[in-house]
Amino acid sequence: MPTILLQSLKNLFTILLLFISILTSLPCEEVNLNLPPNPTTLNKIHLPKYQTFTLKNGLKVYLIEDHKLPMISYFLYLDYMPSLQKNKSGLGQFTTRLMKQGAANRSKLQIDEELDFMGVDFSIEDNLIFASSLSKYASQSLEIFSDIIKYPKFDKDEFLKVQEEMVSDIQAEKQNPNAQVDNITKSLLFPKTHPYSETPTEKTIKQIKLEDCKNYHETYFKPNIAHFAIMGDLKLEDAKLLAETNFGKWQSGEVPKINMPKHFEPKKTKIYILDRPDSVQSVMKITHSIDLIPGAKDIHSAVVMNTLLGGGTFRLYQNLREKKGYTYGVYSSLRPDRWVGNFSVDLSTQTAFTAKSIEEVFYEFNRIKNEKVSSEELQLVKNYLTGQFSLSLENPSTIALFAIKTSLYNLPTDYYEKYIESINNVTEEDVLKAANKYIPTNKTHIIIVGKKIDLKKNLKSLKKFKLIDLKK
């Protein structure tokens, strides 16, 4: 008896102590209102866990549980690289769009009506298919989702409608300066022998036949190259049952692999102008291809370098917007890729500031390549990236992407667990090295869509770059 009493006294004492320490930990100390407050302590960030299993046909399934809302999302990624489509460019988009226009025992109208009825958001484009629905419709919506992937009808009438729609879409983009810049980028960054260079035109869309779509689907839509993520209000047993029921009978098969050159050395820097006579701004992209694969040894250095240059509100934004007022926003981006990655800076500015804006972007290029970043500024970038990483974890699809990328790129299993640590290990020298490797200032492309007649005068001050007129 006495020991028990003693024990409970001890417990009481511990509780009291705890209580006191909670009281004292409240921020009741004097606050200095003239200085930014310091952060409080933060618990270590843990990545939410996911579960994974593989069906007999090779389909890899990932489950990310999230029970906050009665919603379920599905995401299917097919890991293939299509061959060149040449005079049938746009075949991939065409095929996937057509797949949704009737599958198994449902017509297009039935699919549309049922998906809308269940409140499902659905999208399919090339090798990505996405759907999200109220969880009460989890299995019905997955049935349609999987039918579209497995048993598209390829109806002749629907084929003609999709063809017409795609032609309209291409026509609609003709006056859109941002779409024009993107199309020019593809043709300049990659040689004609590379699938990344291809842009669908009215002509190529009209050359596509129904048979081509059937073949495309037959060739690439196989479970053994597919990654399927389920996110939301669901348990593992239910996920297994859903996956097995809907994808268990999906036939596996060999998917052709193509060999492609990995990286293309850009030529001497030039300015490419496409005339858009009624433009009130120059829409610009400064861009080149880079040799950077996901999971590369120096990827974290490259990420830190790119962030410092033009991520968030860093250097480019501070200089061109906050100091000069040339633009509403300017950002740089760095995209790793298994074949050919790319780097770009995007901005829009009025015609009169075009040359000056280019000069300032190159000023920032040269600064990051020649001057070592201060340890203070480097720390700022690291703090920013660390915070952004934890913010990104709020969305369950972040975890799904981590899971799929880990498998696709054969990354170490703790790659994302160690992400913040890896970012924090980047040194000033690493940043300098990455800048010199990924920003070859004499080998990049400056693309401008704008009012040519005024641009030519404005760009006279930039004699060092040759001007190339692009034709529509």
Place this chain on the structure above:
Amino acid sequence: MKKLKFVYLIVSIFLISITQLQANEKQKIKFVRYKLPNGLTVLLHKDNSKPIVSVGFMYHVGSKDEEPTRTGFAHFFEHLMFEGSKNIKRGEFDRLILNAGGESNAHTTFDYTYYEASLPSNQLPLILWMESERLLQLKIDSTGVETQRKVVKEERRERLDNQPYGNLTEILFGMSFQKHPYRWLPIGSSQYIDKATLEEFEEFHRKFYTPENGVLVVAGDIKIKSTKKLIEAYFNRIQKSGKKLDRKKIEEPPIQREISKTVYYNVEFPALSYAFHAPALGTDDYYPFIFIDTILSNGESSRLNQNLKMKNELIVNSETSYNPLEDYGLYSITCYSKNEETYKLISENLNQELLKIQTELVTDRELEKVKNRVQRIIFDSNSNLSGIAHNLAEYETFYGNAGVINTEYNKILAITKEDIRRVAKKYFTLDKKIVLNYLPPKKK
């Protein structure tokens, strides 16, 4: 908007407003509401599942509070709120947020200006201090004003003037409102952006940026008690303004007849737009009108898409936009067609659809479909902390009651087929509408 590129000022209002409805107790959004002695309303929503926090500050001031000779002023001012304060030097605002690993942004609508930030939750004191600083002692100088004047004009060019159909909405609002300040968009016009002075901005801050005119929301990984203490520490130092804002509501007469206009710009497809006055935010007709818009145009199986595009192949595409604003609403329908010759047929078909919904009851299945779709839009909007923070702030500002976030869904469930027909009949006055022909240049 300060830097968010992809959310368009006006279109976003629709999604934001029809949101915050909740299905049942499980999804109920719990929050604590109180007022500081200076009149600032505070809302706290606790969710400790992830170590992050979203902070929103909504000021009840937008472009409708502007003078006709200073359009774009409220939005221009929003940019200046990032300039600094007595204790935050120019350029430091962004830097402090970056250093904290967070992101901050803002946007201005016809009726409100909203500032938001998301950060790791241990940085909550910082953002609260910063928000209190720019409310208490914002500091702007002529360098800041001149720089942001340029930035705002570039923003207008980038979003509107350099985009195909970029000014279509602006023209529609201009035609639909004759007297009310809704006749111009929050982005305003460059000639008035040029005229705004530093003194006018200081006066604007004194008048509208007061604790009584604001709602502060903190959502995420917090403890209620210590967060209250933090808020007291930073915001109690701000004095009540003591003045009641004199908000005259400008009466807009109903559209009396059909008003039409033809404009020519370099676009690929001719566009035909209709506009009607529509229910204001939160009025009795507001919820049924959301249903009407959903039935007409939300999803592939919606009526306009099925009948005008798929069945009759008259149009390339169509889109609608319902703007439920504080004083009035505006609804517009835009059809893009291959050529102008089909305009007559498009009008006939469009009129038929608008007539049908005001004479025939929708089917049971259609009604259930709308309810499902609206429910999912609600879930989406509450699927993250910044969405919840925004919704709470908006309800508090415009309904005086953030609790609507948990009760509105019942209103949605109660909507009947008769409500839909009645409201459609009231607003789709086919002989009194706005018609805009937005055409490519005439062929030579």
